[in-house]
Amino acid sequence: MTVKYQIVKNDTSKREKVSLDFLSEDVAKQTIKYHSSFDQYSETPLVELKELAKYLGLKNIFVKDESYRFGLNAFKVLGGSFAIGQYIANKLGKSLDELQYRTLISDEIKEQLGEITFITATDGNHGRGVAWTANQLKQKAIVYMPKGSVQERVENIRALGAKCEVLDKNYDDCVRQANEEAEKYGYVMIQDTSWDGYEDIPTWIMQGYITMAYEAYLKMEEQNVRPTHIFLQAGVGSLASAVTGFFSSVYSDNKPIITIVEPDKAACLYKTAKADDGELHPVKGDMNTIMAGLACGEPVTIGWPVLNAYAENFLSVPDEVAAHGMRVLGNPLKGDERIISGESGAATMGVVSQVMSLEELKDIKEALKLDENSVVLCFSTEGDTDFEHYRDVVWNGLYQNK
Known part of the structure; x- marks a missing residue:
């Protein structure tokens, strides 16, 4: 078996620290208050995989299962819904605390707002979250998806009343088209990618993701357990930045080792960390990976400083790693709970399992400082959002290490 991992070790002790105030526990309390006001809200499971930990030679493994989030099979709705809530609060000159879910969906608020069209680009889960939120608010949504997008994800978005088109472009070019139309027609762009002049909404999206991290933190505190290692998958890096910033803030006295995992065909953060020249290094081209939610070539500008200051490792891994993680979960x-995790959701567990099992990855294991005292936390960010492909991988053995 041959598995090609690439790693960049990031000496955070030599990095200039950045403010984590916008990803702090105080912000987390606001985001969870907002999300818990939704009728559809329930805390997603934090699954303890004791038997797997024992088998792999770790102290314990915890996986946050986001396939239960708001009935949408993925975590992404947390960011889009929070950003839209903040946008509306600003537009109306109100505090978000005054605009909890029941108020937001009221006819009174709709009358004050008028008609709004929210527009976004997505590989599936983010667009579905934006479409769902717009539908709840009786507003419109336009969603663009990159070439090669799965029809099931397209139909899930259309089922929420949104206009959804697959363009003959990669993800980053879809973002550009959505932004051009937003500027031309007065639409509201809801995107987790940031650039100069477009930073408020991506910041709110990152803050929305903290609800997931905060739930995991509170559950582990309840059990008097702290993670020694956190593994986070990354596309543009918004989720990874948000969770890295939050845990680096709340565990400032004894921060876990944080490792960022990307597909090798879209490893823009790995590439940026490797260059270490103060510049962002995008990945161009089709980025044809099964980890569709991570097929993003341009790092988030507001998130990279957080990752650079607080994430110890950046890994670039092949598709087979995600497929392995899907099968493991x-x-x-016997004795552990099953987790249905999609391609992007399972990437980190694939890493943990292979690093602890394969002799050829011994150097990576040592670099990550994983051993019998390690308590690992992963986030399964999506369920089987591509139903057929999930079964091809888990049942039929698609994408195996050669």
Whole structure:
């Protein structure tokens, strides 16, 4: 078996620290208050995989299962819904605390707002979250998806009343088209990618993601357990930045080792960390990876400083790693709970399992400082959002290490 991992070690002790105030526990309390006001809200499971940890030679493994989030099978709605809430609060000159879910969906608020069209680009989950929120608010949504997007994800978005088109472009070019139309027609762009002049909404999206991290933190505190290692998958890096910033803030006295995992065909953060020249280094081209939610070539500008200051490792891994993670989570050892995790959701567990099992990855294991005292936290960010492909991987063995 040959597995090609590439790693960049990032000496955070030599990095200039950046403010984490916008990703702090105080912000987390606001985001969870907002999300918990939704009728559809319930805390997603934090699954303890004791038997897998024992088998791999770790102290314990915890996986946050986001397939239960708001009935949408993925975490992304947390960011889009919070950003839209903040946008409306600003537009009306109100505090978000005054605009909880029941108020937001009221006819009174709709009358004050008028008609709004929200527009975004997505590989699936983010667009579905934006479409769902717009539908709840009786507003419109336009969603663009890159070439090669799965029809099931397209139909899930259309089912929420949004206009959804697959363009003959990669993800980053879809973002550019959505932004051009937003500027031309007065639409509201809801995107987690940031650039000069477009930073408020991506910041709010990052803050929305903290609800997921905060739930995990509170559950582990309840059990008097702290993670020693956190593994986070990354596309543009908004989720990774948000969770890295939050845990670096609340565990400032004894921060876990944080590792960022990307597909090798879209490893813009790995590439940026490797260059270490103060510049962002995008990845161009089709980025044809099964990890569709991570197929993003341009790092988030507001998130990179957080990752650079607080993430110790950047990993670039092949598609087979995500497929392995899907099989591990979907076929648990006796006594552990099953987790249905999609391609992007399972990437980090694939890393943990392979690093602890394969002799050829011994150097990576040592670099990550994983051993029998390690308590690992991962986030399964999506369920089987591509139903057929999930079964091709988990049932039929698609994408195996050669």
